[in-house]
Amino acid sequence: MSDTGPADPAFDHAAAAPAPDSVATTTPTAGDEPGWLALHRDTVKVTGVWVFILALGGAIPTTIGIGSGTSYGTALAWVVPAVVLVVLVSAIADYVRWRHSRYRVTPTRMEQHKGMVFTTKRSLGRERIRTVDLSADPVQRVFGLVKVSIGTGEQVEAGGPGQSPQTIVLDPVHRDEGERLRALLLDRAPVAADGTEPDVRVLARWDPGWLRFAPLSFWTLALAGIAVGGLFQVLNWFGRESLPIDTTRDIVEDIGATQTLVLFAVVFVLVGAVATLALTLEAWWAYRLEREPGGTLRVRRGLLTTRSVSIEEQRVRGVEIVEPLGVRSAGAARVDVVTTGLRTDPKSEASTLLPAAPMTVAASVAAAVAGVRPGGRLRRHPVAARTRRLRWALAADVVLAAAVVWLTVASPVRDFWAVVLTVLAAACCVALVLLAGDAYRSLGHDLDGDYLVARKGSLRRATVYLQRNGIIGWRLSQSVFQRRAGLLTLTATTAAGARRYSVVDADEHEVLDFGAEAVPGLLDPFLVRDAPVAAEPEQAAFRER
Amino acid sequence: MSSATRLRPPRNWLDQRVMAWWRAQIGVLTAVVVVPLLILGLLIAPARAWFLIPAAVLAVVGLVGILLLPPWWFRIHRWEVTDQAVYTRGGVLWQVWRVAPMSRIQTVDTMRGPLQRAFGLSTVTVTTASSAGAVKIEGLDHEQAADLAEELTRITHDTPGDAT
Known part of the structure; x- marks a missing residue:
């Protein structure tokens, strides 16, 4: 292990640094066909190191366990060969994988062949590629390698189940090769071919x-x-x-x-x-949000494992400013991007544009990415919405109180715990009512230029700015209770992000006009406007007089 | 806002036979619960009352449901297709209206379940690029559904748009 350790990365880096363009040509080619490239051969060493580290984790307790029973010499005699065997087998397995993996970029397609017994051939049209993400775990970083994930961002559901996933993963290639692929595959119109640093704008930078x-x-x-x-x-x-x-x-x-x-x-x-x-x-750590000239947003971050996520701006349908209660109490917020074709689900960190940061930073990032103006006043929802939330809180309070009474009276809970439970339950009851009020204050909706704005939530308050032409349908719902309170929930469906964003418990008449205004022509044919109420004839009469 | 804006119900009703289909569904659902209870009640003599009383209660609930629910549902479930959009109303205690614009429709499917086939009914499902945006019209006459699917496919082909 030690002979492959620290010497190699320095060598590799020195060799690669002066001439990044040469990396592609010096990478060993597999097979005779032209243009096919192999993954980086150091993957065998990376796998070896990882397996060795994991094996040590198991080997040390085992050695102690066997050694305490017999002698440490006996223990080592068993454990050391086992570790060596495991490392060797996994390294050989990885060598075989490396030997039979190759990829190439043709003018129109990105192709990958892999597998020895069961060969997989995958081919993505280059015009359909939407994401090229790089990541490197600590061992890969030592060797100067990165893992490249290339995806079309298409939903599996769109092609039906059983369709092969629309991603190609190159694990790993050299860092410079990864950057080359990223630039090559994402930039439709390559900027300056003379190798000058493209005009990258930094939108936000990590602040410890x-x-x-x-x-x-x-x-x-x-x-x-x-x-x-x-x-x-x-x-x-x-x-x-x-x-x-x-x-x-x-x-x-x-x-x-x-x-x-x-x-x-x-x-x-x-x-x-x-x-x-x-x-x-x-x-x-080392987070940076950049806008690249090709119309790409790039998030780079990570202390040990470095990650780079690219988001094509053409696919961005909006942003979401998320303020979990604790973070909000410190005047901070997180910004997520609402986009189609992000590989992972919208709840994961892949969609985060900005980690929890002061609200002013969050607002400026949202403004820079989507051109919205966060912080404006939104249209309030009817008081009936607060009544609903208070009713829920009180119902929960009653259940909680009943549970505490049952625990303290009917069951043999000792005095100390009875007091603790009662205090906790009382605190919970008050908190629930406060949260209900807060949840009502969070409710709001409005239009901001080309965006629909909807805000809701207390424990997780989220303000979504959804592009109005990214809305591909409406869903309106009204429960019995909402009907009696004159409330309606308007949900915009979209191909991006969480797929649905709701204006919850809005006034049942006002929100329909709002929906009709947000996407002109879609809702209008299905609306009827009652004859103007009493106010107007009176006005007419007044005018006549 | 001096005028009160409301949603108007979609113009078309489902096929009358849908009520029979719903009745069959409730009947099957009730039977799935009641029949095992009955069998257990007949087999296990000591606990007979514990099985037969719930069975009787559930059977009565099921019967009342079969009689009352379908006409109620029938009044609420409606649908409409214009050149611009598909519009449906559904749900009972939680009413739901859905609107999907023609320019965003990706696929139009017709489906016939075994029970539906017995009543000569079909379901038309219209999907958009949003997994939350599918619109279903359940309980159309088989031929009517086929015609509707054909018409929808034609309109979506003629309507420009990239569906996202």
């Missing part, structure tokens, strides 16, 4: 201060929960399940029950905060 928003995400609690679960699991392996209970009892005896509870809560939140900080640091 943004890390302060990371622990405010809901991931803090989720990750802390996972950590606690993991702790119990590990103790279970070692047959020490009773350890946390004993420790807790000791602490309670030392400092008292309430203090212990507070202490545990603080530690819980701290663990979660550290975990979200670490994850955010890894995922978003």
Whole structure:
């Protein structure tokens, strides 16, 4: 392992750096046909290193386990050959994969052949390619390699199930080759052929201060929960399940029950905060949002694993400003892009244009990407919408109170826990009512130039700016309760992002006019406008007089 | 806004036979629950009441549903096709209106389930580029559905647009 380690990347980089254009020609060609290129041969080493690291993770406990029973010499005699064997087998398997993978870019198509026994031939029309994303895990970065994912961004559902996915993954090629492919496949009209740096505009850049928003995400609690679960699991392996209970009892005896509870809560939140900080640091360090001359947005980020996501601006149908409650309380927001043809689902990080950052930054990114003006006042929804939300909150409160009463009265919950439960439930009840009010204040809709604006949500408040000509249909829905309250939910369907964006609980008459205005001609034929109400004849009479 | 804007119902009703189809559906659904309960009740003597009473209650609910629900649904479910769009109304407690513009329609499918076939009915499904945007007209006469699908295909071909 050590002989392939640090020396190679330096060599590779030095060889490749002066003449990036030569990379394509010096990459070994597989087969006799012209133009076919192989993946980078260092993939074998990368696989070897990864398998070695993983094998070590299993080998060390095994060595300790066997060694404590017999002697460490015996243990090593078993474990070392096993590790070597595993590494060798996986390296050979990867070599075979490398040997039988090749790709080429013709003037019209991007093609890939792979597989020894079952060969796969995949061919994408170059005019249909929408995404070329690069990523590199830490080991690949040491070797100067990147993984390239090339996709048409077409939905599998469009071609029916069983159709081969419209992506080609080159894992890995040299970093310069990856950049070359990206520029080649995404830029329909190549800029300056003389090799000058194209005119890239940076829209947003990483500010380490943004890390302060990371622990405010809901991931803090989720990750802390996972950590606690993991702790119990590990103790279970070692047959020490009773350890946390004993420790807790000791602490309670030392400092008292309430203090212990507070202490545990603080530690819980701290663990979660550290975990979200670490994850955010890894995922978003060195973040940069760029606009390239070919009409492409590019997000680059990552501390250990670097990622580069390209979004074709032609396919962008809008942006979504997302403010989860914690992040919002710090005056920050995240910006997602609403686009067709992003490989991954809209909930994943691939659609994030800007991580949690101050609202002014978020607004400027939204403005730069979509040309919208965030921060304006939106049309309010009827008060009946607030009544609905308060009613939900109160219903939940009643259920919660009933549960607490049952737990404290009918079941043998000890006094201390009865108090804790009651306090928590009371806090929850108040929070629910507050959230209901907040959810109502979040509601709003409007038109902003070419965009439809819809805002909703409290725990996850999201303001979507959806291009009006990206709306490909309407869905209007009204429950019995909404009908009685005079409310209506208007949903715009679109090919982009979450596929549907709703104006929730708006006035049942006003929102129809709004929909008709947003997409002229679509809703109008199905609307009837009641004869103007009493006000107008009176006005006419007034005028006559 | 001095005038109150409302949605008008789509012009066309479904085929009358759709009510029979809905009745059959409710009947099948009721039978799936009631019949096993009946069999268990007859086989397990000690717990007979525990099986037969729920079976009877569910059977009565099913019967009432068969009698009352289809006419109600029939009044609500409507559809309409213009040169510009497909427009439907559906749902009962949660009413849903859907509008899909011709220029964005990608596929038009007609489908006949086994139960539908017994009543000579078809379903026409119109899909757009949005997975949330499909519009279904369930319960048209078989020939009417075929004609409608043909007409829709013709109109969408004549309507310019890239469907996204």
